[in-house]
Amino acid sequence: MRSDREGCPAAAALEVIGERWSLLALRELFYGVHRFDRIVERTGAPRNILSTRLRHLEDEGVLERRRYQEAPARYEYHLTEAGKTLLPVVLALMAWGNDHLVREPKLMHHTCGSDLRAVTVCADCGGEAHAEDVTAPWVRPA
Amino acid sequence: MRSDREGCPAAAALEVIGERWSLLALRELFYGVHRFDRIVERTGAPRNILSTRLRHLEDEGVLERRRYQEAPARYEYHLTEAGKTLLPVVLALMAWGNDHLVREPKLMHHTCGSDLRAVTVCADCGGEAHAEDVTAPWVRPA
DNA sequence: GTGAGTGGGTTTCAAAATGCAACTGAGGAG
């Protein structure tokens, strides 16, 4: 990752992946779609914007550009290890959209065999996380 | 929620909470900060932008405006039930920022007594979700 | 060898969103 930041981790994360189209591009990488033109088609992002987003994500160490062909040089985009750990963010977003927004919920399939209903839990006790668990120590730098 | 949408649930969710400052405003509501001026101070959002964001989130049914005083009429913002279910999104973002971005990780405390390390699991088997669990049926409407 | 297609972009330019600062308006405190 390029730079350490101060303050709230959520705000820091949003600086990396919070711009329009960034998360949709990441979604495609999780889907296994790695090529520029395919990502454009599937997200609907303008080419020039997607171009700057991908560069930003690369700078932040979330994804890497791999040359898969010389002459003419062609590249594909792949998640780094840090990038792969963004899955919970994408999943949480999908789960919420599934539950509250779309007409016909899309099914995701877990490797255990059942439909994936993603929940966020405490790694220690396994209990679901509640709003009361969040306290507010972070004020932006005065 | 106002309107059913088509296509990818993640994209639909981003239409609701994906604009700049929206998630930081929601973070504050989870913290228990409900007043306009406090949210402005703590997020750093421009007042006019925050104003439009809050109205949008209200329209989408994520939060509600409550009058807490007459003459002069004063309002505070509270999460609706649908809004409260956005916690996993905020938590996932925080967890990732904590792990990859900030210099000194912030601790969150779970009600079970230990530090909250949020993980996303399958509700059925309890196993962690992997990228392989995500398949890609959603192309944007041609 | 010419014309169309592929793939990963960049350029151009107009329209839209953002952000800063100042202002408003109804009251309360000193």
Added chain:
DNA sequence: CTCCTCAGTTGCATTTTGAAACCCACTCAC
């Protein structure tokens, strides 16, 4: 009176976005 609080709104300059066209190096079909 005068200053302060709170929840905004207004005006205007700056930034970002987005649609469309273009570019370049190559390959493939004719």
